[in-house]
Amino acid sequence: MSAVLTVEHLSRSFGAIKAVDDVSFVLRQGELLALIGPNGAGKSTCFNMLMGQLKPTSGVVKLNGEKITGLAPRQIWRKGVGRTFQITATYSSMTVIENVQMALISYHRRIYSMLPYAHRMYWGRALELLDTVGMADQADRHCAVLAYGDLKRLELAVALAHDPKLLLMDEPTAGMAPRERIALMQLTADIVRDQGVSCLFTEHDMDVVFAHAHRIMVLNRGQLIAGGSVDEIRNNPQVQEVYLGGGMLFNAAEEKADA
Amino acid sequence: MGLFFAQLLTGLANAGALFMVASGLSLIFGVTRIVNFAHGSFYMLGAYVGYTLMQVLPGVVGFWGAVLLAGIIVGLIGVIVEICVLRPVYSAPELFQLVATFGVILVIQDLTLMIWGAEDLLGPRAPGLKGIVRIMDEPVPQYDLALIAITPFVAFALWYLITKTRVGILVRAATQDREMVGALGVNQSWLFTGVFFLGCALAGLGGAVQLPKGGADLLMDFNILTSVFVVVVIGGMGSLPGAYLAAVIISVLNVFGVSYMPKSTLVLMFLVMVVVLMFRPFGLFGREEVAGEHGQVGEPERPIKPAGLKIRLLVAAALVLLGLIPVMGSNFAVVLVTDILIFCLFAASLQFMLGMGGLVSFGHAAFFGGGAYVAALFVTYAHTPMELALILAPLGAGLAAVLIGWVCLRSTGVYFAMLTLAFAQLLWSLVFQWGDITGGDDGLVNIWPSAWASSNMVFFYLTLVICAGGILLLRHAAHSPFGYALRAARDSSRQAEAMGINTKRIQWVAFAFAGAMAGVAGGLFVFSKGSVFPNELEIARSFDALIVVFLGGVKTLSGGWVGGASFEATKDYLTRFEYWRLALGLLIIAVVILAPEGIVGSLRKLGERTGILNNAEDKR
Ligand SMILES: Nc1ncnc2c1ncn2[C@@H]1O[C@H](COP(=O)(O)OP(=O)(O)OP(=O)(O)O)[C@@H](O)[C@H]1O
Ligand SMILES: [Mg+2]
Numbered sequence: 001m002s003a004v005l006t007v008e009h010l011s012r013s014f015g016a017i018k019a020v021d022d023v024s025f026v027l028r029q030g031e032l033l034a035l036i037g038p039n040g041a042g043k044s045t046c047f048n049m050l051m052g053q054l055k056p057t058s059g060v061v062k063l064n065g066e067k068i069t070g071l072a073p074r075q076i077w078r079k080g081v082g083r084t085f086q087i088t089a090t091y092s093s094m095t096v097i098e099n100v101q102m103a104l105i106s107y108h109r110r111i112y113s114m115l116p117y118a119h120r121m122y123w124g125r126a127l128e129l130l131d132t133v134g135m136a137d138q139a140d141r142h143c144a145v146l147a148y149g150d151l152k153r154l155e156l157a158v159a160l161a162h163d164p165k166l167l168l169m170d171e172p173t174a175g176m177a178p179r180e181r182i183a184l185m186q187l188t189a190d191i192v193r194d195q196g197v198s199c200l201f202t203e204h205d206m207d208v209v210f211a212h213a214h215r216i217m218v219l220n221r222g223q224l225i226a227g228g229s230v231d232e233i234r235n236n237p238q239v240q241e242v243y244l245g246g247g248m249l250f251n252a253a254e255e256k257a258d259a
Numbered sequence: 260m261g262l263f264f265a266q267l268l269t270g271l272a273n274a275g276a277l278f279m280v281a282s283g284l285s286l287i288f289g290v291t292r293i294v295n296f297a298h299g300s301f302y303m304l305g306a307y308v309g310y311t312l313m314q315v316l317p318g319v320v321g322f323w324g325a326v327l328l329a330g331i332i333v334g335l336i337g338v339i340v341e342i343c344v345l346r347p348v349y350s351a352p353e354l355f356q357l358v359a360t361f362g363v364i365l366v367i368q369d370l371t372l373m374i375w376g377a378e379d380l381l382g383p384r385a386p387g388l389k390g391i392v393r394i395m396d397e398p399v400p401q402y403d404l405a406l407i408a409i410t411p412f413v414a415f416a417l418w419y420l421i422t423k424t425r426v427g428i429l430v431r432a433a434t435q436d437r438e439m440v441g442a443l444g445v446n447q448s449w450l451f452t453g454v455f456f457l458g459c460a461l462a463g464l465g466g467a468v469q470l471p472k473g474g475a476d477l478l479m480d481f482n483i484l485t486s487v488f489v490v491v492v493i494g495g496m497g498s499l500p501g502a503y504l505a506a507v508i509i510s511v512l513n514v515f516g517v518s519y520m521p522k523s524t525l526v527l528m529f530l531v532m533v534v535v536l537m538f539r540p541f542g543l544f545g546r547e548e549v550a551g552e553h554g555q556v557g558e559p560e561r562p563i564k565p566a567g568l569k570i571r572l573l574v575a576a577a578l579v580l581l582g583l584i585p586v587m588g589s590n591f592a593v594v595l596v597t598d599i600l601i602f603c604l605f606a607a608s609l610q611f612m613l614g615m616g617g618l619v620s621f622g623h624a625a626f627f628g629g630g631a632y633v634a635a636l637f638v639t640y641a642h643t644p645m646e647l648a649l650i651l652a653p654l655g656a657g658l659a660a661v662l663i664g665w666v667c668l669r670s671t672g673v674y675f676a677m678l679t680l681a682f683a684q685l686l687w688s689l690v691f692q693w694g695d696i697t698g699g700d701d702g703l704v705n706i707w708p709s710a711w712a713s714s715n716m717v718f719f720y721l722t723l724v725i726c727a728g729g730i731l732l733l734r735h736a737a738h739s740p741f742g743y744a745l746r747a748a749r750d751s752s753r754q755a756e757a758m759g760i761n762t763k764r765i766q767w768v769a770f771a772f773a774g775a776m777a778g779v780a781g782g783l784f785v786f787s788k789g790s791v792f793p794n795e796l797e798i799a800r801s802f803d804a805l806i807v808v809f810l811g812g813v814k815t816l817s818g819g820w821v822g823g824a825s826f827e828a829t830k831d832y833l834t835r836f837e838y839w840r841l842a843l844g845l846l847i848i849a850v851v852i853l854a855p856e857g858i859v860g861s862l863r864k865l866g867e868r869t870g871i872l873n874n875a876e877d878k879r
Contacts, residue, residue: 051757073756089754091747093560102747106759111744112768114736117565118743142562158758 002029003065004166004198005050010059011222012045019045021222023059027166027200032192034209035202037219038242043202044086046219047170050200051083052076063166082159083168086202088151090143096154097139100126103161129157133187149176153184160191167191169201173208181205185212210234218242261395266518268394270511272403275410276302276469278506280483281490282417282499283461289497290433290454293345293356294673296802297363299484301459304367305333305466306475307375310382313470319386326467333463334456341455346448347852353673354619358809359851361802364480365844372477373838379477382470402471409468414503417461421499430454481798485684489532492677495545504543525688532681533666540670560814565738578727585716593715594787595831600726601783603823606807607730608776610819613808615737616769617749621676622683623804625663626774628796629686630656630781635703635791636696645709649725649782656778657771659686664770668763680798687796702792706785722783729779730820736772737816745769810850812857821859 005027012020020042027033035043048054050061052073061069068076091099104122105111130136133153138146146154152172159167172188173181185203189212192199203209209216210230217227220242226233233239284298312325340363348355388401421427429450466479473479490509494501509528516524535543566574585593609623633655637643643651667678690697697703712718736742747755748762755762785791794800803826811822829846833839854861 053753053757074759074761077757077759083757085753085757089751089757091750091754093562093746093750094743095562098562098743102743103758105740105743110740111760111765112741114739114741116740117738118740119564119738121740144560158754161758 003027004029004031004063005200006060006062006065007050008060008062010046010049010061011057012042012049012054013057018222020049020056023219023222023224025217025224025227027198029198030192030196031198032189032212032214033198033200034213034216035200035219036204036206036209036216037202041219042222043219044170045222047083047168047200047202050168051081077162080162080165081168082162082164082166084152084155084159084170084172086170086174088148088155090151090154090158092144094143095139096135096141096143096146097123097126097130099143099154100129100157100161103158107162126161129160130154132160132191133157149180152176156184156188163195164197167197167199167201169199171202171204173203173205178205178207181208182211188212261397264395265397265399266514267511268399268403268407270514271410271507272400272406272472273514274503274506274510275406275413276465277483277486277490277510278410278503279413279461279465279468281487281494281502281506282414283458283465284487285491285494285497285499285502286430286454286461287458288491288673290430291345291349291451292673293349293360294353294676295458296357296360296484297340297367298458298462298487299480299482300364300367301333301337301462302466302483302487303371303475303477303479304336305329305463306382306470306473306479307371307380307466308332308463309467309470310380310475311375313383322383322386326464329467330460330464333466334460337459337462338452338456340459341452344848344852345455346451348855349451351855352619352813353676354613354805354809354813355851355855357619357621357676357802358806359848361806362844362847362851365840365847368477368480369838369841369844373841375475377477380475382472382474384471388471406468413464414499417499426453485798486528488677488680489528492542492674492681493532493535495539495542496673497546498542498544501542501544523692525692526685529681529685529688533678533685536670536674536678536681537666540674563737563816578723581723581727582720585719590715593719597715597719597722597787599824599827600722601780601787602803602807602827603820604726604729604783605777605780606804606811606823606826607733607819608773608780609804610808610811610813610822611733611737611742611776612769612773613805614813614815614818615742615749616745616766618766618770619672619676619805620667620679620770620801621798621805622663622679622681622801623773623777624796624798624800625679625683625686626656626660626777627781627784627800627804628683628690628791628793629659629774630778631785631791631795632690632697632703632781633778634782634785635706638706638785639703645712645786649779649786652782652785653775653778656781657775660771660774661767664767664774668767668770680801683796683801684798687793690796691793697793700793702790704790706791707789708786712786718787722787725779725783729776733776733819734816741765741768806847810847810857812860815857815859815863818857818859822857825858 003026007023007025010020010023011018023046035046037043045054049056052071052075056069059069060067063079063081068079091102094102098119101118101122104125105118108122110121127136127139130139133156135150135153135157138150143154152175156172169188173184176184185208188199191197213230215227215229216233218225218233218239225242226236226239280298280302284295287293287295309325309329312328313322316325344359344363345356348359385402385405388405390401391398392401392404421430433450486509490502490505493508494505508531512527512531513524516527520527581596584596605627609620612618612620630652634648634652637648637651663679663682667675667682670678691699693699707713708718712721744760744765747760748765752762781795784795807822807826808819809822810826811818830843833842836842856864
């Protein structure tokens with residue numbers, strides 16, 4: 001299988017802190033790859049460099065062999081990368097469906113158009129996308145009044161609007177009830193399988209990770225300390241060490257209620 | 260060489276009062292994040308209070324005692340203002356505070372007029388310092404030398420207070436990390452009050468100490484305001500050394516400007532500011548401002564929907580009624596409504612950029628006045644017919660907005676607001692000082708509509724068509740993909756950038772569009788009045804528009820024109836009274852505190868509560 005995303009020696013420091021330290025990996029076509037690690041390991045920093053929100057101190061990111069480091073987020077988005085944020089970012093003054101329509105309008109390069117009514121544009125497609133994430137019945141609700149879990153699902157629908165080749169999801173299930181988490185990851189796994197999307201995600205809930213990830217990488221203090229199949233990681237003593245000295249934790253589903 | 264040195268001394272002496280006022284403003288901003296537009300008013304109060312005290316207290320001790328007392332009294336007045344007006348709006352967005360402090364300016368102006376009268380007061384000379392000394396053969400007033408000597412002491416005392424005392428350490432901590440101070444268990448509201456006292460006292464001190472040089476008059480507040488803002492912005496908001504350095508730079512620049520380039524002193528000041536901000540967007544010593552620090556007031560903004568059939572019919576009916584005014588009403592009504600329509604378009608253009616884009620511009624008058632002057636200049640020098648001038652006005656204003664927007668949009672929040680203000684002032688000073696071309700203070704006159712539109716009635720219809728059309732166009736733009744993208748950039752620029760939207764460019768286009776629409780209003784304005792004067796570019800004009808948008812309701816689509824109509828009508832009524840500023844100021848403050856949703860927002864709420872309007876979210 002061909003490599004969709006290639007990361008070579010990626011590093012980023014904040015002052016003296018090396019938030020991400022010489023990280024290299026490859027994400028293959030159709031793969032669902034998990035990036036795990038304790039709080040502050042550098043996962044979000046990594047995501048921000050992949051999508052262009054942060055400039056790396058050094059290192060290269062390639063999308064389908066083409067170098068994308070140094071590009072702005074909006075340019076990387078146009079190349080077919082979608083992302084969701086750890087802290088949800090939605091347009092709170094719009095309705096749910098308008099959030100998705102906005103992405104579609106941008107995808108079709110119509111944002112400078114002043115003639116049509118925006119709320120009528122790409123309505124059908126937007127509803128389809130909302131249906132995919134199970135939000136169709138809430139399409140006309142005001143975004144500001146949604147529950148947190150619903151915001152996360154809306155963000156996923158938005159990230160899918162431009163038929164991305166690569167999906168980056170930073171803690172997609174944070175703040176959701178356990179059953180919702182399983183359902184959302186199942187949905188993501190289905191999308192990856194059915195639409196040929198590749199996906200990199202971070203997650204604190206190990207049940208979710210072990211149930212769905214094709215492959216896992218472990219980040220600790222900015223460095224990749226292990227990578228491999230689910231079974232390899234589950235039984236890796238070094239990884240168990242990092243996670244609170246091993247043992248108990250791989251069953252502890254509620255490690256962190258992230259807000 | 261001697262003259263040069265003497266001028267340098269004059270500049271340094273002038274820097275004294277400027278520094279005191281600016282450091283007060285800077286302190287207040289640093290700690291409370293309030294841009295106190297009423298700061299010039301406290302400076303003016305200091306001068307008047309000091310004057311009265313000097314009449315009573317005799318001798319050298321009396322003079323300096325009066326200066327000190329004036330500072331303390333003004334500081335106490337500041338405390339009253341802080342507790343009554345600002346405390347309720349600390350958590351609100353900048354705009355609320357701006358409007359509140361603008362209300363304070365109006366109130367203080369009229370109170371001063373009531374107490375001290377309209378006459379300019381000649382400042383008493385300082386006992387013991389009335390003479391002049393010769394330095395390298397040039398005469399230098401003794402009082403100047405005293406000021407030069409005193410200012411470093413004030414600066415040093417302030418520095419000591421801030422860096423060496425416990426209170427100062429708290430203030431600094433608050434400047435750097437406001438949440439932490441709260442966490443330390445310090446009573447934040449009294450810390451704010453204390454800082455407000457200190458800041459206002461400094462302004463009062465500045466006003467009193469300059470009495471022997473400048474006296475006291477009712478225009479002092481706005482006159483110093485511009486320089487003070489320039490100083491604070493150049494130095495960096497919240498930085499004392501920055502304020503001192505910038506005060507010296509600006510004062511010295513002014514003195515030399517007056518002697519060598521008398522026609523461009525004001526322009527020079529703003530040019531320096533623009534250049535500094537282009538290289539250091541947060542001033543010489545300022546720290547980067549985190550955008551989006553300000554909270555929300557009330558409920559989150561609602562989704563918008565184009566008007567339904569019922570509302571459209573209502574609007575059509577209202578337009579027909581307006582159209583009947585020339586037939587039914589008096590000539591006076593026709594002229595008044597023409598004025599109101601023009602103002603409504605101006606306000607609606609600001610509303611578009613401010614409400615939809617979150618771009619709080621303090622200098623929107625640049626484009627209204629700019630459009631007006633473009634039209635007037637073409638008519639005066641090229642005998643351009645009205646029809647063409649009305650097209651050139653928005654083009655000129657739009658072009659200016661493209662250039663100004665390019666610079667201003669490099670920064671955000673308060674600095675964006677300050678930059679827009681600076682550019683408006685730059686344009687104002689250009690127009691004011693290049694009298695050969697622009698007529699300066701005398702303005703440009705005899706600019707009348709083409710023959711066919713010269714009657715009040717025809718011009719009214721022309722205005723009605725253009726203004727109603729413009730407002731509807733702005734409204735439609737809000738519902739178009741462009742308006743949505745603008746709101747997206749405001750709601751979450753992070754998400755917008757991550758979905759292919761170039762947020763800066765969207766805002767830039769919106770800035771230019773709003774500028775051009777303000778230019779349309781400006782063009783109409785010239786022909787309705789037959790003349791234009793520099794005050795169409797003034798801060799006060801920009802503030803009018805801001806207040807109007809605010810009164811109408813920031814988070815509403817119709818806030819601009821509804822506020823504009825109510826404001827102009829109220830003003831027309833109030834200005835018949837002697838102390839109308841007082842009434843208007845109190846009204847503004849009351850609205851800020853009691854009805855922060857504005858007229859449209861409050862009406863909508865009322866409608867929903869009584870069931871006349873229905874709220875989509877309630878039904879589920
Ligand atoms: N803008 C920044 N400035 C300074 N330090 C930062 C910045 N962003 C992140 N860091 C630091 O970099 C390190 C990695 O942070 P990051 O947010 O990437 O961790 P994470 O793995 O996403 O953690 P979490 O699970 O809590 O989301 C942390 O030590 C953090 O304090
Ligand atoms: Mg993170």
